[in-house]
Amino acid sequence: MRSHASVMHLDLDAFFASVEQRDKPSLRGKPVVVGGVGGRGVVSTASYEARRYGVRSAMSTREARSRCPHAAFLSPRFHAYRAVSDVVMGLMRELSPLVEPLSLDEAFVDLVAADLPDLEVATVGAVAEELRSRVADATGGLTASVGVGTSKFIAKVASDLDKPDGLVIVPPGAELDLLRPMSVTIIPGVGPATAERLRRAGITTVADLEAVSLDELVRITGRAHGAGLYALARAQDDRPVVPERETKSVSVEGTYDTDLTDRPLMEQLLTRQAGEVAARLKKSGLSGRTITIKVRLHDFTTLNRSTTLPSPTDHAGTIARLARALFADLVEAGDTSGGVRLLGVGVSGLADWIQEDLFGDSLEPEDEPAPDLPDPGLTRRSREGWQPGMDVVHRELGRGWVWGAGRGVVTVRFETARTPAGPVRSYAADDPDLTPWRPDGS
Numbered sequence: 023m024r025s026h027a028s029v030m031h032l033d034l035d036a037f038f039a040s041v042e043q044r045d046k047p048s049l050r051g052k053p054v055v056v057g058g059v060g061g062r063g064v065v066s067t068a069s070y071e072a073r074r075y076g077v078r079s080a081m082s083t084r085e086a087r088s089r090c091p092h093a094a095f096l097s098p099r100f101h102a103y104r105a106v107s108d109v110v111m112g113l114m115r116e117l118s119p120l121v122e123p124l125s126l127d128e129a130f131v132d133l134v135a136a137d138l139p140d141l142e143v144a145t146v147g148a149v150a151e152e153l154r155s156r157v158a159d160a161t162g163g164l165t166a167s168v169g170v171g172t173s174k175f176i177a178k179v180a181s182d183l184d185k186p187d188g189l190v191i192v193p194p195g196a197e198l199d200l201l202r203p204m205s206v207t208i209i210p211g212v213g214p215a216t217a218e219r220l221r222r223a224g225i226t227t228v229a230d231l232e233a234v235s236l237d238e239l240v241r242i243t244g245r246a247h248g249a250g251l252y253a254l255a256r257a258q259d260d261r262p263v264v265p266e267r268e269t270k271s272v273s274v275e276g277t278y279d280t281d282l283t284d285r286p287l288m289e290q291l292l293t294r295q296a297g298e299v300a301a302r303l304k305k306s307g308l309s310g311r312t313i314t315i316k317v318r319l320h321d322f323t324t325l326n327r328s329t330t331l332p333s334p335t336d337h338a339g340t341i342a343r344l345a346r347a348l349f350a351d352l353v354e355a356g357d358t359s360g361g362v363r364l365l366g367v368g369v370s371g372l373a374d375w376i377q378e379d380l381f382g383d384s385l386e387p388e389d390e391p392a393p394d395l396p397d398p399g400l401t402r403r404s405r406e407g408w409q410p411g412m413d414v415v416h417r418e419l420g421r422g423w424v425w426g427a428g429r430g431v432v433t434v435r436f437e438t439a440r441t442p443a444g445p446v447r448s449y450a451a452d453d454p455d456l457t458p459w460r461p462d463g464s
């Protein structure tokens with residue numbers, strides 16, 4: 023923990039949905055849900071208007087539609103999000119060379135490396151306010167929530183306290199008063215399983231956790247976890263801000279209290295980890311070609327096995343299938359017979375999304391056709407051709423976006439970020455006057 027509040031965390035508010043509302047004037051102030059629009063799609067981001075109906079990230083699109091049927095359901099446009107992200111990351115790098123992006127819309131900034139007269143609360147507060155207004159100016163009005171504190175942990179907690187469009191500075195010395203009443207789940211690494219173990223031991227708040235001895239915590243949560251929890255419950259976090267151009271790999275692993283020998287169970291764990299990796303890739307707008315598994319045996323030997331795909335994926339089913347295949351090789355070679363104490367799944371060789379990949383989710387061979395579009399011919403055509411939300415240009419009416427498509431018809435709303443809300447027209451899906459629109463250089 024530093025003696026000054028010099029770690030900043032910036033998080034753009036409802037990022038994907040906010041970019042859509044910026045670029046589609048008719049959707050401003052309305053519920054917007056960005057994510058997979060097919061039968062098995064998942065919500066990436068919901069606008070605040072949609073959140074009022076209970077729509078949340080990672081919810082199935084099917085459930086989101088039942089909660090908020092009048093929302094606009096849009097496929098993601100990663101080229102647009104990437105462009106905004108580059109602008110915002112650039113503004114942060116002008117402030118300090120130490121910027122650590124966590125995803126397209128989130129980063130830590132180390133203010134010690136910024137050229138500031140001092141690191142007093144008033145100074146860093148003014149810097150944070152100026153950054154927020156520069157972000158809004160440079161992005162056509164997007165809002166960012168910012169937290170500043172003495173560590174990454176505190177800065178990240180703070181940025182979430184007054185969302186959207188908020189700024190919270192936690193002065194040095196105020197960390198524990200802030201954390202104590204909060205749920206233990208505020209602590210990084212406390213997921214549902216650890217939270218449940220703690221709850222059974224009567225620990226639900228950070229204050230409860232702070233009262234537990236290190237030995238006791240190790241007993242409840244395991245050696246690997248206990249020491250980290252003990253420190254974070256006291257707001258002790260010395261993790262540095264590490265500048266990287268982008269995350270190079272995404273992985274998830276779990277260690278187990280007893281050595282695992284049950285193959286179906288281990289396959290289930292790998293499948294679940296693959297799902298978590300896929301969700302993180304999607305959240306960052308990334309996909310990767312190399313799938314890796316990590317297996318630590320009962321004697322602490324660690325085995326890594328990987329395979330590389332011809333094109334990048336972020337698809338949970340594909341990652342899981344390959345992870346299970348890699349694992350099967352180890353099992354059949356007899357490597358795992360003494361028991362397994364750690365399993366992990368990772369994806370590397372990450373690429374920015376390319377437009378075609380947006381449809382990869384629905385074109386996976388093991389995917390069933392979407393149940394709401396029973397005709398396979400129509401399903402394929404609308405998926406490959408006209409995704410709701412995508413940018414198009416019409417020979418006479420100019421630029422617009424796909425409002426809906428299906429049964430051989432595509433409906434377009436003609437508007438852009440720089441126009442008022444525009445008119446809606448329908449065309450035959452194969453109308454030669456209508457083509458997808460891409461920004462130059464994407």
Ligand SMILES: [Mg+2]
Pocket residue numbers: 033034035036037127128
């Ligand atoms: Mg965000």
